[in-house]
Each structure stands twice: as structure tokens, then as C-alpha cells.
Amino acid sequence: LIHSEKLASLGRMAAGVAHEINSPLTGIVTFGHLLQKKFPPGSQEREDIDVIIDQANRCSTIIKGLLGFARASAAEKALTNINDVLHSSMNIVQxxxxxxxxxxxxxFDPALLRVKADSSQLQQVFLNMTVNAADAMEGKGTLTITTRNVVENNRDFVEVVFSDTGPGIPQENLEKLFEPFFTTKPVGKGTGLGLAVSHGIIQDHGGNINVKSKINEGSSFFIRLPAQRENT
Ligand SMILES: Nc1ncnc2c1ncn2[C@@H]1O[C@H](COP(=O)(O)OP(=O)(O)OP(=O)(O)O)[C@@H](O)[C@H]1O
Ligand SMILES: [Mg+2]
Structure with a gap:
């Protein structure tokens, strides 16, 4: 993808900044709590300190998202049946x-090839795709999830497609979708890290994500992951 190099260097920078900012933030919250105890509930000072703690906690949440984006935790990859990961993701949202x-x-293709993958990372990707579709359809519509084996340049891939009947994505947004912090959702509802993190995870698995969308018809996200023949 066009932004992949930009994203990779941004990821490294994000990890560094996130680590540096994390400890002073912890300091702010800890000393905030100590100070909080010195003022009675309902006093102006107490309310002001509560705001400081709340805002610092909000920063922490954003930092955690960034660390996820930079994939601070190492992937643990094992031969995985993607259909199983999808089933458990759907159990969570249903x-x-x-x-x-x-x-x-x-x-789901019952003869789906297996993929060397970190199933909890893939679960994170699938959940974000599913929640994005539900948000776009505003609670009503159809989300179709398909899996199949495909061959690309003589190599085996597993393809997962998430197709929704939502409003579609305007052309000018299509190229920004995978940028960190790109969101059209209100503050508190989305941070715009879902697709950036997903893109990073899929890339780390040697795969790719593509999107096709038509206004008033819906959007489809195509994820391809390198697959393994059982005897290789
Ligand atoms: N299925 C979809 N239909 C329409 N628009 C979509 C769809 N999926 C993603 N988008 C658009 O892409 C934007 C970015 O998605 P992304 O998952 O990265 O962030 P988010 O969902 O806004 O926030 P977060 O995932 O961090 O909670 C969304 O705000 C939305 O505008
Ligand atoms: Mg999202």
C-alpha cells in the first residue's frame, strides 16, 4: 500500500514516544490521586484535580492504542484455521x-488452508472490521463474511472478505482509511487506530488489505494471508 513505508517509520517513532510519555503520565495520575485525598468531595479543588486525572487517563488510552499500533507485543504465530478465529470473533460481537x-x-470454505498466524492479533483485526461495518450500517443491514483459498503469483493465500450494506466510503476518504487517527466518528466513539493497527498486523503476517466501496451500496474489505499446504 501507498502509506506502508510512512506507517512503518511512524510506528517506530510512536513506540519510542509512547514509552517516553507513559512514565510521566503515570506520575501525574499517581500524584493526582494523592492530592485528591487532601480535598473534600464537592470542593472546587477536588473537581479540578478530578479533571486532571481524567485527562491524563485519556492520554494513557491513546498511548495504549499507539503501542498496539507499533505492535509492542511480539506476535506468537502458530498454524491457524482462520474460520475458527472468525467464529470466536463473531461470538464476541453477536x-x-x-x-x-x-x-x-x-x-466459510470448509477446506480452507491454514495460516501461520497470531490468532489474538487476527481476532483484533476481525473485530475491528466487524465493528466498523456495524457502525457504518448504524445498527441495520447485512454483514457477509466469506473465506476462500486463492492463488496469487503461484502462491497460496487465504482470503477473508467483510462485505457490508452500509453507506459506502467517499473517494476522498479511501486513501486516508489506513492512516493513524483518521476517523469520521465522534470523539469517544472512534480514535481512528483500528485500520492502521489492522494494516500493521496483516503486513506483519505477510498479507495485504484492500477495500472496494460504492456509495449507497456498501463496502468490502479484502484481507489476504499467505497460506500453508498441510505437507509443507
Ligand atoms: N465498513 C465501513 N463502511 C464505511 N466507512 C468505514 C468502514 N470501515 C471504516 N470506515 C471509515 O474508516 C474510518 C477509520 O476506521 P478505523 O477502524 O481505522 O477507525 P475508527 O473505527 O473510526 O476508530 P477505532 O477503530 O479506533 O475505534 C472510520 O471512521 C470510517 O469513516
Ligand atoms: Mg474501527
Whole structure:
């Protein structure tokens, strides 16, 4: 992808900055709590300190997202059936209110090749795709998840497609989707790290993500991961 090099160097920088900022932030929160105890609840000082602690905690949340983006935790890869990871991701979202009126359709290839993958990282990617689709469809519509084996340049890949019936993505946003902090969601709802993190994870697995979208029809995200023949 166009931004991949920019993202890689940004990732390294983010990891460095995140580590540096984390300890002074912890200091602010810790000393904030100590100071908080010196003022009675309801006093102006107490309220001001609460704001300081809240804002510092918000910074911590953003930093955690950045560390995820920089993939601070090393991937643990094992031969994985992607259908299983998708099933467990869907179990997580199915019972959430945002999905009550969304039809989840699955078309999984039972003969899907296996992938050398970190299943919890892939779960993170699949959850972000699913939540993005639900957000876009505003609670109603159909999300279709498909898996199949594909061959590209004589190499085996597993392809996972997330197709929604949402409003689609405007052309001018398509190229910004994978940039960190690009979001069209209100403050508190999205930080714009989901697709940037997903892109990093898929790239780390030797794969790629592509998107096709049509206004008023929907969007499809295509994820390809290098697959393994059982006997190799
Ligand atoms: N299926 C989709 N349909 C329409 N727009 C989408 C879809 N998926 C992503 N987008 C657009 O891409 C933006 C970036 O997505 P991304 O997952 O990176 O961040 P986010 O969902 O806004 O926040 P976060 O994932 O950090 O909670 C979204 O804000 C939305 O505008
Ligand atoms: Mg998201």
C-alpha cells in the first residue's frame, strides 16, 4: 500500500514516544490521586484535580492504542484455521446491542488452508472490521463474511472478505482509511487506530488489505494471508 513505508517509520517513532510519555503520565495520575485525598468531595479543588486525572487517563488510552499500533507485543504465530478465529470473533460481537438488527451471513470454505498466524492479533483485526461495518450500517443491514483459498503469483493465500450494506466510503476518504487517527466518528466513539493497527498486523503476517466501496451500496474489505499446504 501507498502509506506502508510512512506507517512503518511512524510506528517506530510512536513506540519510542509512547514509552517516553507513559512514565510521566503515570506520575501525574499517581500524584493526582494523592492530592485528591487532601480535598473534600464537592470542593472546587477536588473537581479540578478530578479533571486532571481524567485527562491524563485519556492520554494513557491513546498511548495504549499507539503501542498496539507499533505492535509492542511480539506476535506468537502458530498454524491457524482462520474460520475458527472468525467464529470466536463473531461470538464476541453477536450479543452486543449494536448487532441485534444486523444480519450476519457467513460463507466459510470448509477446506480452507491454514495460516501461520497470531490468532489474538487476527481476532483484533476481525473485530475491528466487524465493528466498523456495524457502525457504518448504524445498527441495520447485512454483514457477509466469506473465506476462500486463492492463488496469487503461484502462491497460496487465504482470503477473508467483510462485505457490508452500509453507506459506502467517499473517494476522498479511501486513501486516508489506513492512516493513524483518521476517523469520521465522534470523539469517544472512534480514535481512528483500528485500520492502521489492522494494516500493521496483516503486513506483519505477510498479507495485504484492500477495500472496494460504492456509495449507497456498501463496502468490502479484502484481507489476504499467505497460506500453508498441510505437507509443507
Ligand atoms: N465498513 C465501513 N463502511 C464505511 N466507512 C468505514 C468502514 N470501515 C471504516 N470506515 C471509515 O474508516 C474510518 C477509520 O476506521 P478505523 O477502524 O481505522 O477507525 P475508527 O473505527 O473510526 O476508530 P477505532 O477503530 O479506533 O475505534 C472510520 O471512521 C470510517 O469513516
Ligand atoms: Mg474501527
Amino acid at each position: 450479543h452486543k446491542a449494536d448487532f441485534f438488527n444486523i444480519k450476519l451471513v457467513t460463507d
